[in-house]
Amino acid sequence: MSQRVSERNMPAIELFGEAFHPAAPPDAAALRSYRRDRVRDALRSHDLAAVVLFNPVNIRYACDARNMQVYGLHNPCRYVCLTADGHTALFEFRNCEHLSRHLETVDEIRPAKAWYHMAAGPRGDESARSFAGEIAALVRERMGATPNRIAFDRLDMAGAAALAAEGMIPVDGLALLDFARAIKCADEIKAMCEAIRACEDGLSRMQAAHRPGITEQALWSVLSHANAELGGEWMETRLLSAGRRTNPWYNECGDYVIQRGDLVSFDTDLVGRHGYSVDLSRSWLTEGAAATDEQRTLHALAHAQIHHNIDVLKPGRTFREIADAAYRLPERFVPRMNRAIAHGIGLCNEYPLVVNSEYFAGAYDGVLAEGMVLCVESYVGEPGGRDGVKLEEQVLITARGAVKLSAFPFDDALL
Numbered sequence: 001m002s003q004r005v006s007e008r009n010m011p012a013i014e015l016f017g018e019a020f021h022p023a024a025p026p027d028a029a030a031l032r033s034y035r036r037d038r039v040r041d042a043l044r045s046h047d048l049a050a051v052v053l054f055n056p057v058n059i060r061y062a063c064d065a066r067n068m069q070v071y072g073l074h075n076p077c078r079y080v081c082l083t084a085d086g087h088t089a090l091f092e093f094r095n096c097e098h099l100s101r102h103l104e105t106v107d108e109i110r111p112a113k114a115w116y117h118m119a120a121g122p123r124g125d126e127s128a129r130s131f132a133g134e135i136a137a138l139v140r141e142r143m144g145a146t147p148n149r150i151a152f153d154r155l156d157m158a159g160a161a162a163l164a165a166e167g168m169i170p171v172d173g174l175a176l177l178d179f180a181r182a183i184k185c186a187d188e189i190k191a192m193c194e195a196i197r198a199c200e201d202g203l204s205r206m207q208a209a210h211r212p213g214i215t216e217q218a219l220w221s222v223l224s225h226a227n228a229e230l231g232g233e234w235m236e237t238r239l240l241s242a243g244r245r246t247n248p249w250y251n252e253c254g255d256y257v258i259q260r261g262d263l264v265s266f267d268t269d270l271v272g273r274h275g276y277s278v279d280l281s282r283s284w285l286t287e288g289a290a291a292t293d294e295q296r297t298l299h300a301l302a303h304a305q306i307h308h309n310i311d312v313l314k315p316g317r318t319f320r321e322i323a324d325a326a327y328r329l330p331e332r333f334v335p336r337m338n339r340a341i342a343h344g345i346g347l348c349n350e351y352p353l354v355v356n357s358e359y360f361a362g363a364y365d366g367v368l369a370e371g372m373v374l375c376v377e378s379y380v381g382e383p384g385g386r387d388g389v390k391l392e393e394q395v396l397i398t399a400r401g402a403v404k405l406s407a408f409p410f411d412d413a414l415l
Helices: 028-046 057-065 070-072 117-143 157-165 175-180 186-209 218-227 294-313 319-325 329-337
Strands: 011-014 018-020 052-054 079-084 088-092 108-111 147-152 171-172 241-242 265-268 281-285 338-346 349-353 372-383 388-400 402-405
Touching: 011 186, 011 388, 018 186, 028 052, 028 057, 028 079, 028 175, 028 186, 052 057, 052 117, 052 175, 057 070, 057 079, 057 088, 057 175, 079 117, 117 157, 157 171, 157 388, 175 338, 175 349, 186 218, 186 388, 218 241, 218 265, 294 319, 294 372, 294 388, 294 402, 319 338, 319 349, 329 372, 349 372
Parallel strands: 052 147, 088 108, 147 171
Antiparallel strands: 011 018, 052 079, 079 088, 241 265, 265 281, 281 388, 338 349, 338 372, 372 388, 388 402
16 A cells, blocks of 8 residues: 555544544454444344345355455355354355355354246246245254244345245345444444545555546456455446536446546545445546636535535434434525535445435434444536536544544645
């Protein structure tokens, strides 16, 4: 990593009454134990016999078993069953059992049953019945005959029908996992900070490569390369655009050749070291021309918005209270502003989502809690305008308020 990022002065953080240094390496075994116990405790509090997880991000959270993460997002080829007594059975892709034998959070490894069509063809229902029979037998062996409610993060009709035939009652486990994952321990923050520092090293490399004549895709590839080289895992989006393509937001990087004086706006949206997400945004001015008054105005508004909203984040505040106290952009920018004031982040973007309810429908309420990590974001661009600015910071909620975990500088040319 670059010296500027890896050796920056990071003060100690107090979380749940104990101080720790976020630049210290995480205790991997303690991190795994904490996450597994969060899931187990959630099962007990909801009177559930077990949870079966197919989403590879949830599998990673529950036992830290990693294998073909992106492939598993669209092919349910492996899963884990964690019973309320804490027993974890990993059902792994064929011939991949050796990948997780070192994990103390995995008690046994069995071959997975796949019934999605590409894998099972016309024998899908047969494979689903085999899956359900094995899960039901495992739950009864561990929990006895009476408990039969099993949570799932993902389950299709064939799987649900097969479980019902075994006397099991499948229930939605998404909220269960969302609430479990929302509260981070110190070791999770240390792991996340390692991911952030690696990402910021990639941003330094991007900044060095940023020049007139480079394409958006070539510039984006610098961050993607750095993430892989420094132990990261994958890029979730391709959100980098330049010049007129910065307004409106959400243009993915393409073959546009970046010109002198263009704004370049991007959102890292990557899964980095230890599987933790890093979601930072910056907007940079391309060399060769001075910033325009409009570019400076856009950046100043976005900068003011995220820092005001960071200050609003206090444990115990409801999402509605946060929305009421949030920064108000001038009306001409409202049509293209971000729906989210802030969103949770861990192994991926997650609960909560705090929405600007004054302008957008679908907001839900909740309470901000110590140990949550959120990304606070802003997009400022006017309909009919040339440029758009995207900024975002990653913060930890402590007893005293929000503490910034990200530290990559903003562009001096726009401040």
